[in-house]
Amino acid sequence: MVSLDDIEDPASEALEPPPPGSPLHALVRAFAPGAEDLQAGAQILGGSAVMRTLIEQIVRVAHIPRPLLIVGERGTGKELVARAIHFASGRPAGRMVTINCAAIGDTLLESELFGHERGAFTGAERARRGRFEQADGGTLFLDEIGNMPLPFQQKILRVVEYGTFTPVGGSAERKTSARIVAATNADLRGKIRRGEFLGDLYDRLAFEIISVPPLRERPEDVELLAHRFLEQFAAEIPAFRGKRLAESALEQLRRYPFPGNVRELKNLIERAAYRDTTNEITPEDIGLLRHEEPVLAAGGFTEQVARFSRRLLERALAEAGGNRAEAARRLGLSYDQFRHHYRKHGLGKREPD
Ligand SMILES: Nc1ncnc2c1ncn2[C@@H]1O[C@H](COP(=O)(O)OP(=O)(O)OP(=O)(O)O)[C@@H](O)[C@H]1O
Numbered sequence: 001m002v003s004l005d006d007i008e009d010p011a012s013e014a015l016e017p018p019p020p021g022s023p024l025h026a027l028v029r030a031f032a033p034g035a036e037d038l039q040a041g042a043q044i045l046g047g048s049a050v051m052r053t054l055i056e057q058i059v060r061v062a063h064i065p066r067p068l069l070i071v072g073e074r075g076t077g078k079e080l081v082a083r084a085i086h087f088a089s090g091r092p093a094g095r096m097v098t099i100n101c102a103a104i105g106d107t108l109l110e111s112e113l114f115g116h117e118r119g120a121f122t123g124a125e126r127a128r129r130g131r132f133e134q135a136d137g138g139t140l141f142l143d144e145i146g147n148m149p150l151p152f153q154q155k156i157l158r159v160v161e162y163g164t165f166t167p168v169g170g171s172a173e174r175k176t177s178a179r180i181v182a183a184t185n186a187d188l189r190g191k192i193r194r195g196e197f198l199g200d201l202y203d204r205l206a207f208e209i210i211s212v213p214p215l216r217e218r219p220e221d222v223e224l225l226a227h228r229f230l231e232q233f234a235a236e237i238p239a240f241r242g243k244r245l246a247e248s249a250l251e252q253l254r255r256y257p258f259p260g261n262v263r264e265l266k267n268l269i270e271r272a273a274y275r276d277t278t279n280e281i282t283p284e285d286i287g288l289l290r291h292e293e294p295v296l297a298a299g300g301f302t303e304q305v306a307r308f309s310r311r312l313l314e315r316a317l318a319e320a321g322g323n324r325a326e327a328a329r330r331l332g333l334s335y336d337q338f339r340h341h342y343r344k345h346g347l348g349k350r351e352p353d
């Protein structure tokens, strides 16, 4: 298991100090005791090969003062990775400042990022430092960069290339040494093709691309994460102490594809611990039963889709008391479409139409 907080643990496997230059050595330095912020969140759990590779990649890139891009589905841990990079970057003097590009409207984004001079706009009674200045010497985390409006991308490109920017209402350029880490779950290449994202900015950010794998590609991490989350919640909430996950619950988790990734797992565990009344968390407490089945049935894509659509037809028919026109309506299909699928699945074989 590789966990950034385990590395300081004297009881962990690393009894010998890691040799200088090794990834572990760099991590130990980066996470020296006293880095309280470590507790604040940069604890990347996971023992799968893909997660080990990811940690190695983080260690390698952390010290290189270049922009980078973190990609991955929602809830995979992109922000966690950004924090780990900041802590491992050896820039203890600087802060990590986060801005969510999707959450801030166009008009505010500029002054948020670059700051503004006094009187720059109505209500700007005092000059204000922007996030680039706040992050000077540290890391600026541009979250959801895929949602940043194009005109801003141009400005960000300028900062990334020359380290300079101009506050709103100001005339003089300022400099920043903030290291830019951007993250997105959007398909940036598709956005570039559609003219929604600047190819030049992508190329610059793509100095290194860190891809955080979805949880379904590392099923071996599920159990470890589930146990650790349960421990964490128990440490925080006394009523959750002493609870354990039944083997059947673990089995169910292992088979679930987690579209919401680690965040979904974390939320599931928390809710299951709350629902459970017996100290043994069961599949019912987790409550995945109904979503799980169709997605994880055996067979290839075509076969599974066919089975699923057949089931939809059967259920709609049952609900409609066997009335096909009504079943079609319930499924949002025309009668002809319904009949097409109905026949394809051999449901109407022996009946005249
Ligand atoms: N490997 C991991 N170990 C421990 N906790 C994790 C791990 N990955 C993710 N988490 C936890 O899952 C939650 C979601 O992680 P995070 O916010 O980093 O995801 P994200 O990729 O930025 O999601 P989004 O795309 O929705 O912004 C957080 O509570 C985080 O602490």
Ligand SMILES: [Mg+2]
Binding pocket: 078, 079, 143
């Ligand atoms: Mg995020």
